[in-house]
Amino acid sequence: MNLTVLGAGAWGSALTGLARFNGCPVQAWSRHGELTLGAAIDRCDVLLSAISMGGVPETVRKIQALGLSPHTVIVSATKGLDAATLQTPSHIWHDAFPQNPIVVLSGPNLAKEIEDGLPGATVVASVQATAAQRVRDVFASDRFRVYTNADPLGTELGGTLKNVIAIAVGVCDGLKLGTNAKSALITRALPEVVRIGTHLGGQRDTFYGLSGLGDMLATCSSALSRNYQVGYGLAQGKTLHQVMENLQGTAEGVNTTNVLMRLAEREQISVPISAQVYRLLNGLVTPQDGVVALMDRELKPEWWADEAKD
Ligand SMILES: NC(=O)C1=CN([C@@H]2O[C@H](COP(=O)(O)OP(=O)(O)OC[C@H]3O[C@@H](n4cnc5c(N)ncnc54)[C@H](OP(=O)(O)O)[C@@H]3O)[C@@H](O)[C@H]2O)C=CC1
């Protein structure tokens, strides 16, 4: 099975390494490399995109113009939301290539740990089980367990929404608010992610699995996470511009937060934690005042029978 990986950033490189470890022939394409996009997509069985969200629509358009075999399985490993359409990356791929099987790959996968050969697990999700299984077999090894799942949207949204929460948790740690506060924040963020994700069409159980809770725990508990680093830097009094200038790689949560707030307003979904992250990123609140706003919220039962309530 021939694999082409689009994007030679941290995640694309780690996934290329995992496939090569399994003996899979891999071509890695990046816009600055020597391999042309035409040659990269020619005769590939699996085309995996690890391009950051901002580059997905442009790359999809280029591949549409070149033409892609309808038999090629497309794998989206991007965790973001498109600012123009408010869509997920796999939706953009599906709209452009409706004949092709689409698989989402997402999980608690800090690229650096995978590059270091540490054990980990992920989810490959598709409405076409055989496509998910083919992708599983490309990446699964004794260092990387790959689970299949039939809910690509829920899998993708879990990986995307946790980036917003990782910014909030970075703030919490940057302000040295303690382990109790951090545990409360992550735990209360979970129903928020479930509320948004299920409203948008993901299945509830998916958000409690590897691609939901699993990825939230990884990203919120590691200083390797770029999104966590954004929150941490803001809590130290840096401006967003200063934080982004010094960041190694992409922190999708910044763009995702802005897109999420537009979605939440349009769909009337209550997102109290994400709303404070939005206000912080847009200079409408200080980190300290964001904490006060969350602590001052009306007291309520921990669980509502109606999950749409916060
Ligand atoms: N790093 C991680 O641990 C993980 C990351 N992800 C997700 O994977 C995605 C990529 O992350 P990561 O690899 O870390 O980010 P990086 O910043 O390291 O790499 C981003 C990649 O996207 C490419 N790219 C950006 N814009 C364009 C464009 N217009 N056309 C073509 N290529 C483009 C970059 O190319 P160039 O180098 O030429 O700029 C680069 O290869 C993100 O959505 C992230 O959330 C998911 C799981 C783990």
Ligand SMILES: O=C(CO)COP(=O)(O)O
């Ligand atoms: O998605 C990730 C881990 O699963 C990587 O997180 P960051 O993008 O915050 O580094």
